[in-house]
Amino acid sequence: MRAHLYSAFLSIAATVPGSSAEPDPSVRWETLAANAHDAFGKADASALSKALDAAATIDLAKALDLAAQHSLDPTIIAGSWRPSPENTESAFHIALKAPFSSYQNHLLLGILHSWVKRDPQNARAIIDALPESPERSNLQENFRQALLRFRPKDALELALTERGTPGTIRLSAAAHALTKADRQASISTLAEIPVADTSSRLQVLGAITKHWATTHPFAAAEWSKTTLTTESEKETAFEEVLYTWSTSAPDSAFTWALALNPGSPRDSALRAFVFRTAHQKPAKAFQAALAITDSHSQETALFTVITEWASHDKHAAKATIEATASLPEELRIRLKTDLDGQAP
Numbered sequence: 001m002r003a004h005l006y007s008a009f010l011s012i013a014a015t016v017p018g019s020s021a022e023p024d025p026s027v028r029w030e031t032l033a034a035n036a037h038d039a040f041g042k043a044d045a046s047a048l049s050k051a052l053d054a055a056a057t058i059d060l061a062k063a064l065d066l067a068a069q070h071s072l073d074p075t076i077i078a079g080s081w082r083p084s085p086e087n088t089e090s091a092f093h094i095a096l097k098a099p100f101s102s103y104q105n106h107l108l109l110g111i112l113h114s115w116v117k118r119d120p121q122n123a124r125a126i127i128d129a130l131p132e133s134p135e136r137s138n139l140q141e142n143f144r145q146a147l148l149r150f151r152p153k154d155a156l157e158l159a160l161t162e163r164g165t166p167g168t169i170r171l172s173a174a175a176h177a178l179t180k181a182d183r184q185a186s187i188s189t190l191a192e193i194p195v196a197d198t199s200s201r202l203q204v205l206g207a208i209t210k211h212w213a214t215t216h217p218f219a220a221a222e223w224s225k226t227t228l229t230t231e232s233e234k235e236t237a238f239e240e241v242l243y244t245w246s247t248s249a250p251d252s253a254f255t256w257a258l259a260l261n262p263g264s265p266r267d268s269a270l271r272a273f274v275f276r277t278a279h280q281k282p283a284k285a286f287q288a289a290l291a292i293t294d295s296h297s298q299e300t301a302l303f304t305v306i307t308e309w310a311s312h313d314k315h316a317a318k319a320t321i322e323a324t325a326s327l328p329e330e331l332r333i334r335l336k337t338d339l340d341g342q343a344p
Contacts, residue, residue, distance in 0.1 A: 056107075060091055064098035064107065082114045089126060096135075109142060116146040120154055144169050152177035153185055160193065160200060171200060175207035183212060195230070202236050209240040217245035221256055234265035242272035250277050254284055258291060267292045274301040282309035286320055290327075299331065306335055310342035 039047035056064075060083075083091035088111065095108045115123040120143075127143055130136040147155040148169065159174040179186040190204045205228075212220035224237035238257070245253040250273070257273055260266035270288045278285040282305050289301035309317035321327065321335050 061094050061098065064095060064101070064104055082110060085118055088115050088118070089122070092126065096130075108139070112139070112142055113146050113150065116143065117150050120147055120151055140167060148173060148177040152181045153189075156186070156189055156204075160189075163200065171203045172207060175204040176211065179207045179211045183208060198232060201233065205233055206236050206240055209237040210244065213241040213244035217241055217248065217253070218256070221245065225260070231264050235268035238265050238269035239272045242269045243276050246273045246276035250281055250284065254288060257288070262293050264294070267294050267297055271297055271301055274304060278305045278308040279311075282313075282317065283320065286324075290324065302331075302335060303338060306339050307342060310339055314339060314342065 038044075039051055092108070092111050092115070095104060095111060098104050112123065124143055127136065127139045130139070144155075144167075147158070152174065155169050156171075156174040156178045159169040159171040162168040163171050175186060178189070186204060186208050190201060190208065193201050193204065195201070209220050209224060212223075221238070221241045224234060224241060228234045228237055238260075242253055242257055245256075254273055254277075257266065257269040260269060270292050273288045274285045274292075277288075285305045286302070286309075289298060289305055292298040292301055306317055306321075317339055318336065321332055321339065324332075327335070
């Protein structure tokens, strides 16, 4: 096998340049092949990777064929070779037509990543123009993932333009990707979405506030309160912020939520607090549930707290129910009945 690898390297001729820098003419092909043979014999992954990359700059097609012949795995051959801008499309088609190998997949992904960074429109057009096949579907998914990773603003713009069409990038995924990379860019994009496009605005807004609350929940909460104008947007933002904030600083989160003006956005914030803290801070969660103005939401929140509280302190739960004068008697009875039915 090693002899075969050595002879195969010797057989590769210079036909397709693929690097922005021409191979050093002083480096003889025989030397390259000998180095590769030596690296293969010593299981030197780094040296073997360099040798295969050098082979790719001289003849990508034959280098890929060589990789396929020996089933070289990208965990062993982590080739870093990338084509120059003018050769990217040609290299892509050569790699696509090469015999199957794990190195072929690795190289295709690398080419696609560098292509998306430079010219995503062309990359997408070429991939979409391929004959329909599982390979094309896989490349389209890799393109979407690369766009989310390297060009999240473009990904979000594309998702907004093509939402609902087959194969589009999910709007929520694009919004999360851009928010992680540049929250202000997401906020700017949100401002450009028409108010009438409620679904899109809520998805982008949810991504902004969810990510922001992981590091600066108070700032995210205040921005939501002072910037947003519709109840549905405040409900979404308050829920995302309070759900996260209640984990890191529940007392501060509760104080902020309780100080909001009564209404559905405040109820949304209090519900998020209840569902996040019912197990760890049931007494505080019970107070939050009582402050919810919508009767159905309030009952759901109260029963959630009682269920969690019963698992570790039924006596305290019962005492709180009995001592809460604001509870309607019929609701008090149902809460106590539910509590009695819970396991100790």
